[in-house]
Amino acid sequence: MPTYFETTLIKSWLEEHPLPWLSYDTEKKKLIVVVDNHLLSTHRSCGTHYMLNAVEGQNFKPGFGVPNNRQWYLDFGIVFHKLVEYYYQNFRKDNFNVNEWAVDLAYQLWMQKELEVYKDHPEYKAILGLKGFSALLLQYAQRYRADNERLRIIATEVSFGKSREVQLFSTPAYEFYLAGRMDVLVDDGYFIMPMDHKTVGTFKRGDPLDRYLNDEGPTGYVYTLTKILPKYVPEELIFKRDCTRILMNLISKAWDVNAPADRFRRLTIYKTQEQLSQYQLRMVLSIEALLRDLITYINHGVACVPRDTSHCTNWYYGKCYFFDVCRQSSEEAMRATLSNGFVQLPVWDTENVSL
Ligand code: SF4
Secondary structure, three states, rough: OOOHHHHHHHHHHHHHOOOOOOOEOOOOOOOEEEHHHHHHHHHOOHHHHHHHHHHHOOEEOOOOOOOHHHHHHHHHHHHHHHHHHHHHOOOOOOOOOHHHHHHHHHHHHHHOHHHHHHHHOOHHHHHHHHHHHHHHHHHHHOOOOOHHHOOOOOOOOEEEEEOOOEEEEEEOOOEEEEEEEEEEEEEEEOEEEEEEEEEOOOOOOOOOOHHHOOHHHHHHHHHHHHHHHHHHOOOHHHHOOOOOEEEEEEEEOOOOOOOHHEEEEEEEEEHHHHHHHHHHHHHHHHHHHHHHHHHHHHHHOOOOOOOOHHHOEEEEEEEEOHHHHOOOOHHHHHHHHHHHHHHEEOOOHHHHOOO
């Protein structure tokens, strides 16, 4: 953990540099860290990238080309999850109109998020753009229409974070909390589970679940589940159900006309109590490492923060958009590159992710 002096340093630095994921609680006299899987995985991928993006809010300036691949995944993911949430809030209502959802609302959200800027992106092409996306939604609504969907929907848009629902760790100087947002909370009669929607390339290569078995995101949802459930279901129901799983609702972008139904798969991932305790410890140590890098950043500048250069040319399948910043000869030159090609936007805030 940071020393007393380092903690005081962070506290006074925060007065000039407020962050959505780190704050000082004057009543508790503690630093409060609230981080989600996106923030922690960004930091694990590269400390320098984290400081530039999640501390300074540095982003590509519009007009400097299409943002990198990771931005497509974020932007498309936001549109996709909004539509899924809308579906599960409304699909059993008499006035639910599947065309208005899959065509009109999809068009509206797609345009609002400006997804057409990605028209040369391989993922855009794989999904066949907006038309292909609407077709996928129509297929989904046919496969999981109200009379075919056996799951009971407990809640949609389940957010947790700054209300401090999911505590990871507490010391006299710090409290760490987990933040996140579950698409849907479901009950299948045996299990109460988060249902997480993921688009995958195809089901034809390997086990589609492999990508998620070690992923900290799904484990974090299972870890969170029992802590937030009392808000959504009566206690006696929690005791009657097993709450140790997550349901992965996988949707293939590739479409085989000879087997259209094979575009959707639902698979569960189970976590033992031991795995959940290990997860908690990993998250605490990840946050500790993040704070240590923040102290380096405050004391010595971004050029001295540890880097993982294996991600420079492979930042989630693309070149890291800070590549030209990090190759500069001095902090001053890095700052000049940032001021020419980048713009400072609000830092990622899990609970306020919106279109
Ligand atoms: S270019 Fe490399 S070192 Fe720089 S932020 Fe990106 S991944 Fe990190």
